[in-house]
Amino acid sequence: MAHADGTTSTRVLLCSACEGDAEDVVKRCEAVAARAGRFDVLLAAVDGKRSWKGACLALRNAKLAPREAVFFATGHVEDDEDEADAQESTASGHDASGNAFVARWLRRTWDDLLLGRLRVAWCPSDGGPPQVQEDVDVLLTDAWPMDVARGASDVDARAMEASNQGNQTIAATTMALRPRYAVVFGSKVAYEREPYRQDGRVTRFIALTGVGAGPRREWMRALAIQKKGEEHTQATPSPFQSNEGNKPVPKWAQEDEGDLPDGTSWRWNKAEGNKRPRDEGTANHAKKAARSEAGTSQQDxxxxxxxxxxxxxxxxxxxxxxxxxxxxxxxxxxxxxxxxxxxxxxxxxxxxxxxxxxxxxxxxxxxxxxxxxxxxSTRGEGRPLPPMSMGKPVDGCPFCLSNPNADAHLVVSVAESAYVCVDKGAINGDHVLVIPVEHWPCMAAMPPQMAQEIKRYGEALRNYAENQGKALVLFERFMQFRKKGGNHCHINAISLDAGDTGDVENAFRQHAEEAGFCFEHELPSGWSQEELRALVGEREYFCATLPDGRSMLHLLQRQERHPMNFGRDVVASLCGAPERGDWRACGRDHDGEEKLAEDFKQRFRSFDIMS
Incomplete structure (x- = not known):
């Protein structure tokens, strides 16, 4: 997250108070924040029998409550306890200083959360099958991954014993998800392993004790998690891969069915004592995939x-x-x-x-x-994408410059792999499109150097807008079409009369609510293509970039009917001309388009990356 001091790290406080209550954790967090400043995220393991309501009250009474607090219940919740403590809950409010916060209470079951730009996964050893199969930033568990200390130079006898007696399922999950931080709550020994590298990604392993446990008591840890890519360069090989290349693959990442060696089953709805034998001989891959998909779909x-x-x-x-x-x-x-x-x-x-x-x-x-x-709901599932053209000219595409019918008279700047042109249905005189020269479907899919050049154009347009006393808004709608080779990425950039960023954000959120969807994710100012890819994968999406550089992201769901003119409608309303959301209301003749392009070209000249 971007902070007032210009840093881009996310400040996280880890708290392994497995036998403590949530209210006490908040008070201890407040004491640390008084010395170190407010935290963005609090991640705390607490006794599941202790008060959730007390934690919410403590957050409201605190002077520096964390922006987001997540409490992971580690104990069993009795049926006769307060229903608010027994259920998974969410609360929000403001602390004594007026700072907004959001708090969550999660029971002992697998869960994964997006906190700001951090993906956090909670994986208790008996919490059921994982429901995410992608890289995470922080993986929280209550058991050591087996052999995690193998190959480390800084391990003592007690830590090695905990490693040797660790949980194989947790080891397999850690290996598969490749977290940037793997954290154990409630360990009998405190330990921090030197970073290890697996498949190009670096992981730091940290074991925190419970309150008062062991001679090396350590149950709180503050982290400043940097932007992705700013990772350790010195790292050992992965402890989960031997010299022969064997890896402990978790059952949910395997194709075959069956149980893990430690007796854990990853199969959905497995009946106790009704173990299904592994297929012998040649199995039909399509049928296995269908069975797996059906199990996951049943949950969704x-x-x-x-x-x-x-x-x-x-x-x-x-x-x-x-x-x-x-x-x-x-x-x-x-x-x-x-x-x-x-x-x-x-x-x-x-x-x-x-x-x-x-x-x-x-x-x-x-x-x-x-x-x-x-x-x-199909949250987490995007629309399936049909085959698309990538990097090849497409006959009839109006954005492919190699097309003889392309509107070359609208172009105002051409770089090596991207160009800028005036929108054919411009909402105002500063409405342009940033487009890759080659036919690529979206920002997330294009080559990195092309994305970097488009980002450079975006910064140049932002500087131009600020010089004009205006604010820049950008949006990209990626919807895969079957005709004309599929979508050709085009990012709308419009300079508006300067206003509060909050007004622009509220306009997008209000229009989204009226259209029946919401922006589930946010990217920080200066986000990278890698961060965008990590969120969207191969899914369709709508991304709106605010004047302060932050971006709001909505992943399109299966069967979702996303309004084609959504971005234009929002911007037109901000311009005070909602009728111009329809591009047909903004048409000009050829001479008018040519003059519009030439006028913008002259104003933009000193900011153009090609000047």
Whole structure:
């Protein structure tokens, strides 16, 4: 996260208070923050029997509450305890100094979260099968990965013993996810391994003790996690790969079925004592893939997406409302960076049938004065992409400069791999497009050097806008089309009369809410193509970049009907001319287009990267 002092690191406080309560953790965090400054993220393992409500109260009374606090319950929650402590919960508010915060309480089950630009995964040793198969920044566990100390030069006898007796499943998960930080809460011995490198990614392993455990007590650790790419250069080989190249692959990353050597099963809905034998001989790969996909889909389809919630809605009340259609496993209300609810939520049922019943029976029902809109959620799944042309000219594409029918009279600057042209349906005189010369579908998919040149153009346009006393807004909509070789990336850049960044952000969020979606992710100012790729993978997306350089990202879901003119509509409304969201209302004749391009070219000349 970008801070007032210009740094780009995310300040994280780790707290392994496995036998302590959440309220006490907040007070100890406050004491550290008083000396070191406010933290962006607090990650704390706490006794699951202790008060969640007390933690929320402590956050509100603190002077320097962390921006986001996540409490991972490590103990068993009794059925007769306070329901608010027994369920996974989310709360938001402001501390005594007026700083906004968001807090989460997670039970003993696998979960992964996006906190700012950090992806954090919580993987208790008995928490069930992983539900993410991608790199994470911080992996939190309650058991040592087996053999993690192997190959380290700074290990003592007690740490080596903990390593040798570690958990093989946790080792396999750590190997597969390649976290930048692998952290153990509640260890019997405190230890920090020298960094190791695996498949080009560097991991630091840290074991924190519980409160008062062992002679080398260490249960809190502060981290300043830098932007991706700013990693250690000195690192040992991976402890999970022997000289022969053998790796402990977790069952959820394997193609074959069966159990891990430690007795753990990664199969969905495995009946106890009903172990299925491994296929003998030649197996049909397509059938195996279909079985795996069906298992994952069954979990995903048990979750529904709820829109148009009253802002006063509480998770407990929603759980009771949706329990009409079946047992509710989890309710998660979505909050914005300001700590305020967005009127959106995910409700997860125990089974798919209950979720489908809710979508049928409760869609359109009034809850606390507002009509709810429901649909089966596919969060984490993007639309499948059809084959696309990458880097090759496409006949008929208006953005391929090699096309004889391209609108060359709109071009104002051409670099080695990208160019800038005036939009054919320009909303104002400073509305241009930044486009790769070759046919690439989106910013995330193009070659790195091409993305860097487009970023340079973006910075030049930002400098131009500031010189004009204006603010720059950019947006990219990547939707894969089957015709004309698929989408040719084009990034809209519009200079607006200078206004508050918050006004621009609120306009995008409000229009998104009205269109029935939200921006799930945020990229910091100065984000890299690598960071964008890490979030979108091969999924379709809409990305809006604000005047301060931050970007908001929405990943398009299966069957989602994303408004084609969404970005234009938002910008046109900010210009006070909402009718210009329709490009047909902005048409000019050839001479008018040529003059528009020439005028902008003259104004932009001194900022052009090719000047």
């Amino acid at each position: 389809n048990a979750r529904i997406f709820v829109r148009n919630l009253p802002y006063s809605a509480m998770e407990g009340d929603l759980a009771k409302h949706f329990a009409k259609c079946g047992e509710v496993r989890k309710v998660s209300i979505m909050y914005g960076k300001d700590g305020k609810p967005r009127g959106l939520a995910h409700v997860t049922y125990v089974d798919t049938a209950s979720a489908q019943r809710a979508c049928t029976e409760l869609d359109g029902e009034v809850f606390d004065g507002r009509k709810l809109f429901l649909e089966v």
